[in-house]
Amino acid sequence: MAQFDDWCISVEAPVGNNRLRVITGQTSNLGVGIQATAAVVPTHYASAEQIARALARLGKQAAAAQIESLLPTTKQIRSGDLAEIYAAEWIDAHSGGYRAPIKRLRWKDHRNMAMRGDDVIGIFQDPQTHRLQFLKTEAKSRVRLSAQVLTEARAGLDKDGGLPSAHALHFISARLLELGNQPLADSIDDALLKHGVPPQSVRHLLFTFSGNAPDALLTASLQAYSGPITQWGIGLRVEGHAEFIGAVYDRVIANANNS
Template sequence: MCAEEVTGRKRLWLLTEKAGGREQVWALLLETVRSHYDHLDRLASDVARLGYEKAAEILQTRMPTDGRARSGDLGEILASELAGDTLGYRIPVKRLRFKDGRNMALRGDDFIGVVISQHGQLRLLKGESKSRQELAKTTITEAREALDRDDGRCTPESLLFVADRLLDSNDAADQALGQALRDEIGLKSLPTGRIDHMLFTLSGNAPPPSLKADLDGVGDDRNQYSVNVRVPDHGDFIGSVFLEAAKLGNL
C-alpha cells in the first residue's frame, strides 16, 4: 500500500506491505536480487555446465554474508528498481556487480538514473538509500548531506564510473550516452532543474516525522522524491531474501 503526498516538485511516498503481497512477489524479488550481482543468462549458463550447487557457489562469491552489508545492498536494489519501474529512469549500471569485496560498501552515489527526452535533453537522478531496523533522524540527515554534496550534482567519480561502463558497451546508443555523461563531468552544463534527487529508506519502524520535515525543508528547484518502505520484520526479511536468492534451484 502506498500513501502519497505531493507538494510542487516534491513527492513523499510511504509504502507498506499488503497482506499476502510478499508471497506474490517473492520469486520475482529473488530473481531481481540475483540480477544485481550477476547477469541472469550467465547464471543459467553456469547451471547448465556445472549444476545448481556449483553455479550457486559462483553467485555467492559476490553476495554479502554480513548482515549490515546485506541490508545496505537490498536498500540500494529496491531503490534502483523503484526509480526504474515507477519513475521511468534508466539505471544503466548495476553497481553491485563491481564490488571488490562482497561485504564492502561501494563509495559514491548509491544509484544514478538517466532519462533522455524526446528532444534529446539529458536528465539525471541522484539517489541515496538507507536501510535500518530503526530509522532515525541522524540517518535521514546523512542521506540528505550526501545528496547535497557536489552542489547537488552526481559525484564526478560515480558519474565517470557509469560513463565508462556505457562506453565499454557494443551498443552505439550506450556509447553516446556514456560520452554525454563524460562531457557533463567536464562541462557541468546540466541545470539544477534536470538533476533530480531521491532519498530512499527501508526500515522496520514507521518513518519518523523527520523524513517529511527533511523533504519540506529542501528547495523546489528540482524534483525531489522521498520514499520509505516499511517491513516490520526488517532483519528476518533481509536474511530470508539473501538465503533464498543464493540458491539457484528456482532460477
C-alpha cells in the first residue's frame, strides 16, 4: 500500500451530496512517501511471480533490469502512471470496500505510452446478492492543476452515460480469468450481459495528483455536476511534484538493484 496516512494529512468535507478529500504530503515526511510509493510501484507493472521467476532463473541483475525495462522513462508518462497507481492504492485502502481488481499498467502496449479507456474501475461485490457496484475513476496528474484538466476528467467520467465502458469491463473480466479469479469475472460478465449496469450502481471518483492546492478546483467541479451519479473528489497534493515523481522512480530502480 502507498501508506498515505504515514506521510500525509487528510481533510474531508461534504460538497452537497458528494464527497471531497484533500490529502497533503507533509514536507518533513516526503522521504517516507517516496519509500512507500517506490515499494508498490513495481507491482503495478509486473506481478510478484514474474519478478521472483526472473530473480530465480536469471539472478538479481537480470531481475533488476527487467523491472527497469517496464518503467516509463518520460516525465509525462511517469506522472500519469503515478496518478493512476495512487488512485488504485487509495481505492484499495480507503474507499470503504471497493477494490481495484487488476493492476492495468501490467498490460501497457509500451512503457512510454499512456493507456486508453477508463483509468481505474473499483468494484464492490454485495456479499448477499453478489451484484456489483462500480467506482469509475479518472486520474489526473499535473504540476499545476487547472480547471481545464478537471473539465477533461469530467468528460471522461461522463462518457458512456457515466457508466464504466463495456470495453473496460470486458478487459477486466478477461484479465481476471487469466489470473484465476473466475467468480469475479463471471459476476462482471453477468452485470454486462444479464443484469445491466444501472446508474445507481455506479459512483465516480475524480482523483488528482498535483503540486498546487486542489481544494477550490475540485469543489467547483463537484458543485458544477448535476447528474444522477454520486461523486467523490480526491486531491493528493505534493509540493515539488515533478521532483517527487523523479525521486520515486529513482528509488524503484535503486531498490531493484539493491534487493
